[in-house]
Amino acid sequence: MIRLAGVSRTFTSRDGDVEALRDVALEIAESQFVAVVGRSGCGKSTLLRLIAGLLAPTGGAVTIDGAPVSRPRPDVVLMHQLPALLPWRTALGNVMLPVEIRRLPRAEYRARAADLLDAVGLTGFHQRHPYELSGGMQQRVALCRALIQRPRVLLMDEPFSALDALTREELATQLQAMHMSAPATTVFVTHSIPEAVLLADRVVVLSSRPGQVRRVVDVHLPRPRSFGHNAYTAQAAECAAELHELL
Amino acid sequence: MPPVLGVAGTVAVWWGGTRVFGIRPLFLPAPPDIVAAFRAQPGYLLREAGATLTVTVAGFALAVVAGLLVAVTLTAWRTMERAALPVLVGLNSVPKVAVSPLLVVWLGFGSRPKIVLVLLICVFPIVVATMAGLTSTPAELGELGRSLSATGWQTYVKLRLPWALPQVFTGLKVAVSLAVIGAVVAEISQPGDGLGAVIVLSGMSFDTPLAFAAIALLALLSTTLFYLVVALERLLVPWSRAISG
Structure with a gap:
């Protein structure tokens, strides 16, 4: 549904050019939940704004259902870190x-x-x-x-990062429930590996400056998942460890 | 209770001071002298206070309308803002009292040149505060508007204007106090009526208690107008105090 083909974005500033994203290729299927993890300044937010139509790529193309994204679309919604x-x-x-x-x-x-x-x-x-x-x-x-x-597409830019740990887990669990009952295609940017493992079908790991896709990790845990102890703790831990390794 | 005690205490110290040191009313009248001066001719003083109030409110109202229009226009067109700002700053740096005689030349005697002086004195804080408010919309709200494909008008009416209101009121509170000052300055520097004229006349006749009565009325007028603006602010932007903490 969402397709990024060779997407690059460079910001021009007085001190020279800053390459935020380089040659990102990504395909996200309808109603899939994709988490994007990476260190600060790896272009995660830029990636969301490109899909949201708030920024134009300096190279490559972003398409939704085959149509190039040139401006904000009514069926795509961006949620910020701040309320x-x-x-x-x-x-x-x-x-x-x-x-x-x-x-x-x-x-x-x-x-x-x-x-x-x-x-x-x-x-x-x-x-x-x-x-x-x-x-x-x-x-x-x-x-x-x-x-x-x-919205058919929900873009979330570290939506829970300003909250305390308990509230964060609670909201993530609520988001999972809502995604299960009415799935929208979701791109969820986060710093938190446990959050990514809880929520995502696939986790995109970005490298830093410029942001490039280092690896896409599939999370094969059955839903509903939880932060607490359950039958899949070992698998979840393995997945989290793999992501840690990549970051 | 503490505010009442503060005021009562100040009056008591003042009163006691005039008694203990035997200060003559010509230099510093005691509170009863001032009350007596007021009670000798309450109709006259209230009429003059009414004249000052009219000039103040008329000038302030014009300043609010003009200030908001100028600020909205300047922030809507970036080029316009850059062109007009140095002119505004230059005009604002002119001491307004200096143009008071000129206003009489241009507009004649009466209340019109006084109202214009009030307008000139209190319009700038309104312009500056409103412009600051209109340009301080947080980035995430701007992005919210853009991602919803809001029209320019919708962004203005639903996001930027309400966001600017607390700062507009900051400007209004400064402006309303300046408006009273402007009215008095106009009345002192131009012939005619008003409490400023009463102060000039009482000075000429060494009637210090009368001057103090006029000053007390001015203080009352200024305070009342200020708190009316505060009340309006609480009514219109009750959320402002909550977010500024």
Whole structure:
């Protein structure tokens, strides 16, 4: 579905050119969950922005369903590291923002927004403002805002990295559940190997400066997976060890 | 309670000081002298206060409208901003009192040149604060707008403008205090009515308690206007205090 063919991206700055990505080739099938891991500055975020249509590649091509990505598409949604909520809107109002901007039928989506907020455990917080919510709750609202338009492609840029470890695991588990019930093609950038092993069907390991695909590791663990002890601990540990080795 | 005690204590020290050191009312009147000066001609003082209030509010209102329009225009066109900014900074560095006599030449006597002086004095903080607010939209919100393919208008109305409001109010709070100063400066430097004129007249006749009564009314006026703006801010941007911590 998503196809990157020989994609490169160079940023031009006053101090010279910086090559963020070089010759990246990647194919992601419909409703697959792909995690992208790599060290800081390896071009992970650039990769997401290329797929999102927020950046144009300086070499190669990004296509979705065969069509080149030249601008943001309505069926592709990017979720940030920061919740990026509007402080003057309630949780529900924030989830409804894409609906308003895209001029979708509000009444219908309002019910969906409420359902989504309930699904991530924010029952009773629909009318609260972001500053009345914890960091984890804010990021859940951001997740609902990303999912409100039923995206076919969900791009997540280290969405849980600003949260504490427990909240992080909780949200990752919730994301897994949501992906299992309504799978969107997901590209999930993370620093966390356990998170990648929990969530992903495939893990793309990027090398640093310039970012190049070092290896794509398939994760063959049955779902639902969990962070706790289960029958597949050994396999999960093996997979994590392999990824560690590559980084 | 502490604020009330603070004010009461200050008045008490002042009063006690005038008594203990036997200061004559010509130099520093005691609080009762000022109250007496007010009660001698309350109608006159309130009428003059009304004139000052009218000039202040009219000038401030014009400054808000003009300031917001200028800031929105300048931030909408980058070239325009770069062209206009040095002119604005230059104009702002002119002491506004210096143009007060000129305003009379251009606009005649009466309240019009005073209102314009108020406008000139308090428009700049509004322009600067609004521009700062409109250009401080966080990168992730800008990207959110772009990834949703929001139109320029939608980005402005749904993201940038609301985001700028807390900073706009910072500018308004500075501007409203300057507006009162502007009105008094205009009334002192131009012939006519208002509390500024009362202070000039009482100075000529060595009626210090009357001058102090006028000053007290000005302080009251300024404080009230300031807190009205604060109240409006709490009403319109209740989230502002929460995010600034």
